Amino acid sequence: MNTFETLEKKRRIAKLGKTVSITVIIAAAVCALFWSIWWGIVGAIGGCILLIVVDRYWIKPYIRAYKEQLVKEILSETIDDLSYNPIGGIRRDTIDSTGMMSIGNVYQVNDLIEGSYKGVRFSQSDIQIEQTYTDYRFSINPRKQIQDTAITYLKGRWLVFDFPHQFNCNLQVRDRSFKHAKRPGGWLYSRIKSEKIQAKSEAFDRTFEVYATDESEALRLLTPDFMKAMLQVKEDSYGEVLFCFVGSKLHIAVNDKRDSFEPSLQSSLDREAARQSIADDRDFITDLVDTLKLDERLFVGE
Amino acid sequence: MPALIAIVVILLILIIWYVSTMNGLRTAQVKIQEAESGIDVALAKRCDSLTKQLDVCKGFMKHETATFEKVIAMRSGMTMGEKAALAEEAEKLAATIRFTAEAYPELKSSENFRTLQVAVADAEEHLQGARRAYNANVSAYNQKLVTFPTSMVASMIGCKPASFFEATATQKQDVKISFD
Numbered sequence: 019m020n021t022f023e024t025l026e027k028k029r030r031i032a033k034l035g036k037t038v039s040i041t042v043i044i045a046a047a048v049c050a051l052f053w054s055i056w057w058g059i060v061g062a063i064g065g066c067i068l069l070i071v072v073d074r075y076w077i078k079p080y081i082r083a084y085k086e087q088l089v090k091e092i093l094s095e096t097i098d099d100l101s102y103n104p105i106g107g108i109r110r111d112t113i114d115s116t117g118m119m120s121i122g123n124v125y126q127v128n129d130l131i132e133g134s135y136k137g138v139r140f141s142q143s144d145i146q147i148e149q150t151y152t153d154y155r156f157s158i159n160p161r162k163q164i165q166d167t168a169i170t171y172l173k174g175r176w177l178v179f180d181f182p183h184q185f186n187c188n189l190q191v192r193d194r195s196f197k198h199a200k201r202p203g204g205w206l207y208s209r210i211k212s213e214k215i216q217a218k219s220e221a222f223d224r225t226f227e228v229y230a231t232d233e234s235e236a237l238r239l240l241t242p243d244f245m246k247a248m249l250q251v252k253e254d255s256y257g258e259v260l261f262c263f264v265g266s267k268l269h270i271a272v273n274d275k276r277d278s279f280e281p282s283l284q285s286s287l288d289r290e291a292a293r294q295s296i297a298d299d300r301d302f303i304t305d306l307v308d309t310l311k312l313d314e315r316l317f318v319g320e
Numbered sequence: 321m322p323a324l325i326a327i328v329v330i331l332l333i334l335i336i337w338y339v340s341t342m343n344g345l346r347t348a349q350v351k352i353q354e355a356e357s358g359i360d361v362a363l364a365k366r367c368d369s370l371t372k373q374l375d376v377c378k379g380f381m382k383h384e385t386a387t388f389e390k391v392i393a394m395r396s397g398m399t400m401g402e403k404a405a406l407a408e409e410a411e412k413l414a415a416t417i418r419f420t421a422e423a424y425p426e427l428k429s430s431e432n433f434r435t436l437q438v439a440v441a442d443a444e445e446h447l448q449g450a451r452r453a454y455n456a457n458v459s460a461y462n463q464k465l466v467t468f469p470t471s472m473v474a475s476m477i478g479c480k481p482a483s484f485f486e487a488t489a490t491q492k493q494d495v496k497i498s499f500d
Contacts, residue, residue, distance in 0.1 A: 218456055234358040237456070238449025 021087050026287040028080040033283050035072035039065055077283065084281045085129070092296045096304055097133040104279075106130035107143035108176050116269055118190050118262045120198040122149035122171050129279050135304050136313040139180045142303055144277050147171040147198075171198035174257055174274040177303065178267050181317050185263045187232035188212065189239060191248060193258035194227055196273060201229050219245050225252060239263065247310045254305065268317075270306065278302075341473040348461040352482050355454035356400070359485060362450040363403060366410050366443035367393065373417055373436040377427065400483045407447060407485075414440055451485045458482045 043065035050058020085104040094100045107127020114121050125147055132141040153165040190212075192199045202212040215228040215236055222245045230236035252259050257274030278299040281287070307313060398406070421428040421437075428434075462481045465474045 216456055216460075218452070218459075233456075234355065234362070234446070234450040234453035236449070237452040238445050241445075241448070 022287060022289050022292075025080070025084055025088065028076070028083060029281070029283060029287055032072070032076040032080045035076045036069070036283065039069035039072050041065075042068060080283075081281060085279060088292060089129075089279050089296050092293060093131060093133075093300050096300060097131070097135055100131070100133040102132075103130040104128060107145065108141060108178065112178065113145075113147075113176060113269070116262045116264045117188075118200050118202055118264070118269075119260070119271065120147070120149070120171050120200055122147045122169075124148035124150055124168070128277075131303070135307050138307050138312045138317070140177060140303065140307075141180075142175055142177040144174070144279070145176045145271075146173045172271060172273050174272045174276060175278065175302075177270045177272075177306065179270070179307075179312055179317075181266050181268070181312075184266045185235070185239070187230050187235035187263070189228070189230040189236045189261075189263040191226050191228050191240070191261040193252065193260065193273075194225065196258040196260050196271075199260050199271075202231060217245060221249060225249060244310065250309050251306060254302075254309070268312070272302075338473060341470055342477055345461075345464060345470070345474055345477065345479055348457065348464060349479070349482075351457045352454070352461055355450065355457045358450040359403060359447070359454050362443065362447040363407055363410075366440065366447055367406070369436060369439040369443050370410055370413055370417070373433070373440060374413075376430065376432050376436060377417055377420060400485055404485050407451075411444075414444070454485050458484050 043062055046058045046061025046065055048058075049061055082104060085102075089104075090100070090102045093102055105128055107130050110121065110125045113119050125145075127143045127145050130141065130143040132139075134140065148168050148170050150166065150168045153167055188202045190199065190202050212229045212231050213233065215230050215233055217223055217226075217228055217237070217240050219242065226248070228236065228240070248259075248261065251270075255272045255274055257272050257276075259273070260269075260271040262269040262271075279296060281292070311317075417440075418437075421433065464470045465479055465481055
């Protein structure tokens with residue numbers, strides 16, 4: 019039995035287990051409504067336990083096998099020195115140290131990919147950053163007095179490209195609608211002083227806001243060709259984008275509300291469709307290097 | 321009495337507006353000076369790299385390199401137009417050096433030459449960034465001078481438009497170098 023057939027078998031078992039668990043929970047709810055509430059509660063608890071067991075022993079292993087066997091194989095076709103960890107991710111302090119992104123109090127990552135393409139070293143992971151807080155309100159109804167709210171700051175990808183030399187300024191180029199990016203140095207007193215810059219390109223200034231600690235260095239990086247490339251990245255991303263040049267690294271955040279490299283449990287595992295889907299997620303990284311020309315002298319030096 | 325208070329309030333508002341507009345214009349002037357010094361640094365870096373490259377090219381170029389060194393020497397007190405003309409001459413010289421290197425493979429493959437080529441390209445990028453930053457600041461400042469009501473304050477305090485970093489037609493014609 020080859021890889022695809024094995025994975026497809028695991029998928030069917032996982033799907034069956036999930037379907038049975040959900041059916042038991044729904045049946046318990048119906049039982050509670052129309053027959054016996056106690057049997058309903060017992061059935062619901064049993065269904066939930068069954069769902070947890072199915073998730074731990076069937077669903078998660080299927081996803082792990084899919085990623086370790088199929089995703090890794092397709093990634094290695096294009097990416098050199100590949101290291102792929104389905105449960106790892108970019109560290110929280112890596113993003114926090116840029117000073118350009120709100121971090122929130124919920125931080126979830128997966129699918130850490132590290133490697134190089136055309137000599138450009140990078141790491142990427144899926145990321146979800148949220149801020150949850152409890153709102154206390156005055157209300158006669160006790161149920162409405164406490165309300166939990168979650169704001170999603172970022173759901174998508176975070177990429178870090180590492181270059182051999184330092185950039186001479188901290189530069190942030192952010193989508194105008196990327197609400198939860200932070201200005202370098204913040205708005206209040208800080209050692210880092212940044213200013214808002216006009217790049218003098220109508221299309222670019224309409225789409226992005228630019229903050230930098232050194233205007234001429236920022237404009238040295240933001241050549242007309244590079245600005246055009248950034249606009250192309252924005253168009254290809256289906257979400258808000260954020261570019262941060264800090265130290266020797268370029269951080270790119272894409273808020274496309276997607277979790278990449280995830281298999282579907284519901285539909286059959288089609289060989290070509292699965293390969294194409296994984297390749298599309300992989301090619302996003304290589305397309306970034308090609309579109310932004312990150313392998314050229316401005317970034318990698320001589 | 322209410323009329324007096326209204327007059328005092330209006331006067332205060334006008335004074336605050338005048339002072340803040342004047343400060344805005346002065347700040348814009350300082351930003352232009354800052355950007356100009358960025359151009360000076362980048363231009364000096366470029367000319368310095370080219371001078372070193374000329375040293376390496378001695379013996380390969382038909383003309384004495386001293387002539388070229390004089391053309392790209394920075395002088396103190398240069399106007400923005402003169403600096404722009406100097407940048408153009410530096411660019412022409414860089415092109416000539418590249419052309420010469422193509423004709424002499426031993427020069428092109430020399431380690432020194434290659435290192436300096438990278439330094440020259442790096443300096444050019446810095447100059448481009450400094451030029452765009454300078455011109456952006458000048459554009460913002462000049463726009464303030466011509467728009468009402470800032471133009472009133474500008475004429476009161478004697479603000480004059482700043483010149484962009486671009487060579488005038490006359491300066492382009494005056495400085496000619498033959499590479500034959």
